[in-house]
Amino acid sequence: MFNIIVCKDYDEVSSEAFKVMRETLDKGNPVLGLATGSTPVGLYKKMIADHNSRGTSYKDIVTFNLDEYVGLPKDHEQSYYTFMHENLFNHIDINEENVNIPEGNTADPEAAAKAYEDKLKQYSVDLQVLGIGSDGHIAFNEPGTPFESETHITDLAEQTIQDNARFFDNDPSQVPTKAITQGLASIMRAKSILLIATGANKADAVYGMIKGEKTTDCPASILQDHESVYVILDEAAAAKIR
Numbered sequence: 001m002f003n004i005i006v007c008k009d010y011d012e013v014s015s016e017a018f019k020v021m022r023e024t025l026d027k028g029n030p031v032l033g034l035a036t037g038s039t040p041v042g043l044y045k046k047m048i049a050d051h052n053s054r055g056t057s058y059k060d061i062v063t064f065n066l067d068e069y070v071g072l073p074k075d076h077e078q079s080y081y082t083f084m085h086e087n088l089f090n091h092i093d094i095n096e097e098n099v100n101i102p103e104g105n106t107a108d109p110e111a112a113a114k115a116y117e118d119k120l121k122q123y124s125v126d127l128q129v130l131g132i133g134s135d136g137h138i139a140f141n142e143p144g145t146p147f148e149s150e151t152h153i154t155d156l157a158e159q160t161i162q163d164n165a166r167f168f169d170n171d172p173s174q175v176p177t178k179a180i181t182q183g184l185a186s187i188m189r190a191k192s193i194l195l196i197a198t199g200a201n202k203a204d205a206v207y208g209m210i211k212g213e214k215t216t217d218c219p220a221s222i223l224q225d226h227e228s229v230y231v232i233l234d235e236a237a238a239a240k241i242r
């Protein structure tokens with residue numbers, strides 16, 4: 001079931017997303033599913049501000065990230081490991097041993113995917129933060145990914161490579177072509193989902209997710225089957241569902 005909130009701008013989107021996060025945090029030591037990308041940065045800023053002002057502690061909180069590029073060293077400036085540390089983990093009191101991010105820079109990525117899914121299954125994610133790709137992907141589950149997929153290695157869609165080139169000197173040839181990603185079934189196990197999307201380039205994907213047919217052509221449409229999905233949008237991303 002979708003609970004849709006449309007906001008006037010990015011700051012309001014981040015505030016509304018933080019309200020959902022805070023409710024989860026207030027329940028005490030939740031397992032958090034976290035996402036990278038530009039969209040959740042405002043939410044993470046609000047989590048850091050709340051940690052500083054209210055003293056909300058992450059000491060006993062376990063996190064699982066959705067995905068990581070294959071073949072980038074952990075300390076590469078565009079790795080999701082680096083992104084999460086710069087945008088959140090370095091600014092809160094989380095225990096590094098409670099942080100889980102798929103291992104993309106390994107000789108055997110398939111084995112890393114299996115190990116990640118096995119560990120994820122030992123936990124129950126209370127709240128999964130998600131962005132959405134302009135092609136309807138969630139995590140790196142590109143169009144055509146089976147709904148029953150678990151953590152796996154995938155090729156990035158051409159549209160995703162183009163979308164992400166802005167982080168790689170606007171040069172698509174520098175964007176890694178493969179990623180390790182939680183699958184759609186992995187994501188669907190989360191108790192609640194917090195999907196954030198802003199900007200006109202997300203409007204078609206948001207429409208497909210909420211009002212479109214449930215089809216692997218729009219991977220996010222699987223969320224129609226989830227019992228608790230908060231969708232926080234700005235007006236541009238919501239333009240086609242109104």
Ligand code: PGA
Nearest residue numbers: 037038039131132133139
């Ligand atoms: P973005 O990415 O937040 O950088 O737009 C979202 C996604 O691809 O899931």
